[in-house]
Structures are given as C-alpha cells and as structure tokens.
Amino acid sequence: MDTTQRTEQQRSADRRRRELLEAADRVVLRDGPQASMNAIAAEAGITKPILYRHFGDKGGLYAALAMRHTDALLASLRAALDAPAERRERVEATLDTYLAAIEARPQVYRFLMHPSEGGQGGDHGFDVGKHSAPLLRRMGEELAQVIEERLDLGPGTQQLARVWGHGIVGMMHAAGDWWLGERPCSRAELVRSLADLLWGRLAAAGDKVGGPGF
Amino acid sequence: MDTTQRTEQQRSADRRRRELLEAADRVVLRDGPQASMNAIAAEAGITKPILYRHFGDKGGLYAALAMRHTDALLASLRAALDAPAERRERVEATLDTYLAAIEARPQVYRFLMHPSEGGQGGDHGFDVGKHSAPLLRRMGEELAQVIEERLDLGPGTQQLARVWGHGIVGMMHAAGDWWLGERPCSRAELVRSLADLLWGRLAAAGDKVGGPGF
DNA sequence: CGTGCGTGTTACTAGCGGTAACCTGAGTCT
DNA sequence: AGACTCAGGTTACCGCTAGTAACACGCACG
Numbered sequence A, B: 001m002d003t004t005q006r007t008e009q010q011r012s013a014d015r016r017r018r019e020l021l022e023a024a025d026r027v028v029l030r031d032g033p034q035a036s037m038n039a040i041a042a043e044a045g046i047t048k049p050i051l052y053r054h055f056g057d058k059g060g061l062y063a064a065l066a067m068r069h070t071d072a073l074l075a076s077l078r079a080a081l082d083a084p085a086e087r088r089e090r091v092e093a094t095l096d097t098y099l100a101a102i103e104a105r106p107q108v109y110r111f112l113m114h115p116s117e118g119g120q121g122g123d124h125g126f127d128v129g130k131h132s133a134p135l136l137r138r139m140g141e142e143l144a145q146v147i148e149e150r151l152d153l154g155p156g157t158q159q160l161a162r163v164w165g166h167g168i169v170g171m172m173h174a175a176g177d178w179w180l181g182e183r184p185c186s187r188a189e190l191v192r193s194l195a196d197l198l199w200g201r202l203a204a205a206g207d208k209v210g211g212p213g214f
Numbered sequence C: 001c002g003t004g005c006g007t008g009t010t011a012c013t014a015g016c017g018g019t020a021a022c023c024t025g026a027g028t029c030t
Numbered sequence D: 001a002g003a004c005t006c007a008g009g010t011t012a013c014c015g016c017t018a019g020t021a022a023c024a025c026g027c028a029c030g
Helices: A002-034 A037-044 A048-055 A058-082 A087-104 A106-113 A134-150 A157-182 A187-198 B002-034 B037-044 B048-055 B058-082 B087-104 B106-113 B134-150 B157-182 B187-198
Strands: none
Touching (some): A002 A037, A002 A048, A002 A106, A037 A048, A048 A058, A058 A087, A058 A106, A087 A106, A087 A157, A087 A187, A106 A134, A106 A157, A134 A157, A157 A187, A157 B157, B002 B048, B002 B106, B037 B048, B037 B058, B048 B058, B058 B106, B058 B134, B106 B134, B106 B157, B134 B157
C-alpha cells in the first residue's frame, strides 16, 4: 500500500511538474530569457515557493525547460541527418532543419542559447569553457558521433570528428544568428552558401586579380 | 580661454574615464561578467553614481569595456590575416591568434562573449538576432570584408563572403569554447583540424566501410 | 481525537541596477 | 568681502530580482 501511495503521489507530482513547465514555456515564449520566477508562477496560477520546491532554483527550471526543447530539436536534426540521400543533400537538410527551427520560434531559440547566464548566487567558480549553451554542446557532440561513425578520416578520426562536430555546429549557429537578425537572403541561399563553405569552396577559390591573395 | 578650460576639463574627465575603465577591467578579470556596479565602484575608490554619470548605465560601461578588448583582439587578428604567407598558413595563423587570446585570458573572453545579457531594465523589445556578442559580429564582418576583397567567388561574391565570414567566425568560436573546456588536444592540433575542415576534407572524405555513408 | 504530511500562502531577506537629493569646495563675478 | 555657479562626490532611497522561513489548510492514519 505504501508503494501504491507513493506512486500515486509521484504521478501527481509529475503531472504538476509538466503543467508548470508548460506555463513556464508560455512565459518564456512571451518574455524571452528574462522571464522572472514571479511571472512564471503567476502564469501557472501559483506562487513562487512551489516552483522552488519543484525545480530547486532558477537554473533547475531553466535546465528542465531547455532539456525539452533541446531534445525536440535534436530529434529533428537526427532525422534530417539520417534521411536516405546523398551526403551533401543530408547536410543541407540538417542545416535547413536547424534554421527553420530558429526562424519559427526565435524566442525559444534565444532562451536556449543564453540561459539566464546571470544569477548573483555566489558561484565564483572558474567555469569558463563550460559556459556555452547546453544546446550547442549537445549538438556538437551528436554531430561528432555521426561523423565518427560514418566517415573514414584515417588516423585520429575520433578527435577530428569532435573538433568538426563542434566547429560545424558553431558555424551553423553563428551564421543562423546573424541571418536571423539581418535577413540578407533566403533560407535556401544561406543553406547553399554554408554547404559550399563546408565543401571546400574556400580552398578552391581563386585569388582576386590584383590582390595579394588570401 | 573658455576653450582651454573646457579642454582641460575634458582631459580630466577622459583621464578619469580611463581610470574607471581600468578598475572595471580588474574587477571583471576577477569576478567575470557578474561583476556588479558596486564592486567596480569600490575598486575604483568611488561610489556608484559617478559610474553612472560617466557611462550612463551598465550596458554603457560594458560596451566601453568590450570595445577596448575587442579592438585589441581585432588588431591582432588583422595582423595575422595580413601576414605575407600562403593562404592556408594565414588562416592557421589567424585561428591560432584567436585561440591563444582566449586561452590567455579566459575571463575576458567570457565577458566579451556574454556581456551581462540580463538586466531587468524593461527592454522587452524583440531584439532577437542582435543578441550575439558584439565581438562575434565584428569579427564576422571583418572577415567577410577580407574574403570579399581578396577572393574571386564569381557572382554573388559579396553575399557569400558575408555568410562565410560569420560562419567561419562561429566555427572558430564554438570550437574554441569547447576546446577551452575540455582541452582534448593541443592548440596546434585544433588549428590544423579546423583548417582541414575549411579546406574541404569533409567533402573529400570517404564513407566508412559497412556504413550507409554520411 | 490528535498527529503527521503534502500543498499552498504570506511575508520576508539580501542584493541588484539605477536615481533623486543633497553636500562641498574651488573659482568667478559684482 | 560676499554671493553665485558649477563640477565632483555621497547618502539614502526605489523597484526589482532570486530565494527562503514560517505559518495555515486539508486529509489520511492510529
């Protein structure tokens, strides 16, 4: 009986937790990453201490929230990466999937990339290097694994794959961020340009006449 | 006489401003981006309102601070990019310059990448897309200009150059950030791996035997 | 009946960014 | 001399935030 009761309670707690996360989601979608705990609690129809009982602190809530979106986006990316097509087509599809996602819900994207960051909660630890958005890290690792599994890069494949994974993800992210702000071209054009870059057009390009060469 | 007096005052104000910036620099170097205005004022031996008279608000101070470091780093990068050598060598030198900089002073680097970002100062504006670190944007634009000036990419060169500029900078940044956290290899190896990526080794790589191909 | 226990609230602390109001001393005009 | 201006600086405050302690209701169990 004790067990059944505990499961019952846990079930209720989980439901509550999901409700709270959805409320938080709505607020973040509306207010961006500056969404305050007060606002989230109000949106959920409760008060702050409950949030803290469920998630510990703001970081906990944000981590839980980020996990959901990150998982969803990663699933899409994996699907694009696994489609049956030529390598270049798949790379383009993956880029396009990512860009479409950040285009569709920029607030969520922004939240994922800059998760609060602040908090004067005395953590004076040197956590430099780990400060990057978890989403970027996870995407980088994921891509690294795919590269390592499928590409033959000779000796040092594993290390090369990890560098490339993070590097390519960073390229995608920075280009996407800039593109989202200035909209200098269509999504398809951006995808093609980035794929061209990855396909070695930089190395293959000729020097401009009269210049010292790049 | 009026002019001389005003220049005298302005000179004094500028000196003061530089002193304040140096104090702020010390604090940021010590406390990271969470450095508070109070702490900075204390380090400078004065009180908050003076800071606000000089820089307007926290964003202003941070912008002024970031400008110094950004200018310095950009100058180094430009030098590496302009060195008399083969294209690949120059690319490697530039990557190495950046990585050496972030390796040498990670706190400054972190500050430049995530300039406060917070602040409850009711700016609920949808500034998504412009949220990226100014340093990244400036580096991207700079690189884009160099690419456009020196490379012959056929029609659409300008747009391609901008995409590549931001993309390459993002690649460098993300890989550097990851590398700084995990230190999976030497700086030289990282530089080589990234240059290899830019040189089209991704496209040239063969599929792994037995796999579906990437 | 009372005793826990989960669920929720109110009311608070400490610290932040930012500002209004005041003070102070040096130079200038009459 | 004495009043007047004005830069430079301080105290004391506002409104906000994240986070917490302490108290109150409802409901099962012995």
